[in-house]
Amino acid sequence: MPDFTRRAMEEELMDDHSLATDALRQNLDELETINTWLGGYSPVLNALARLRPQFPTGRPLRLADLGSGGGDTLRHVARWARRHQVPVELIGIDANAFMLEYAAGKACAFPEISFQQYDIFSPAFQQQSFDIITCSLFCHHFPNEALTQLLAQCRVQATTGVIINDLHRHPLAYYSIKWITRLFGGSHLVQHDAPLSVARSFSRQDWQLLLQKADVKRYTLRWRWAFRWQVVMW
Secondary structure, eight states: OOOTTSOOOOOOGGGOTTOOSHHHHHHHHHHHHHHHHTTTTHHHHHHHHHHGGGSOSSSOEEEEEETOTTSHHHHHHHHHHHHTTOOEEEEEEESOHHHHHHHHHHTTTOTTEEEEEOOTTSHHHHTOOEEEEEEESOGGGSOHHHHHHHHHHHHHHEEEEEEEEEEBOOHHHHHHHHHHHHHTTOOHHHHHHHHHHHHTSBOHHHHHHHHHHTTOOSEEEEEETTTEEEEEEO
């Protein structure tokens, strides 16, 4: 049984940036289905609505999604922006070339979305600036020290705000996703990584300490269904 009092440190199979197989493609499809069922995009869309009064005027909103994976979050953001008539330039950032190719293929109907391959800690990426940075199910992939660095970096790179959507480490969330992925015959990747993602994720106290260490003073931290944390850095 995992120790839910602290974050697990075991790496997920998806943390291998060279992973480029049909199993990964299936895993990305399954993750999108799970996120759709469990309302996994609403923390980002809700935060965008809250930040909207601060959007720039006279030009498209420039938003980067770090660790964009299959690009599903960006497609939901693009639909939200179209509904609300918000001009946007959406950029998916990922270190895995296979994921970027997969995501670009899924985003053919969204010319406002583009993708770039970067190590987010590289000087080349750190020199870029965006209005908003989003991190969806991305932060739990990092140990605390690297995550503190990432939070501090995002605070500098985003001129309007940072939106984080990640999991709540909780026994019910862990065993529920373990049961769901097995019941519906999920791939080996999703059956391995989905519960591990929960074990690697966060409590409220984790977020408070991480944000304090990153010297982030202006933020909101809210629990969202189902077992999600929404962090908005202003």
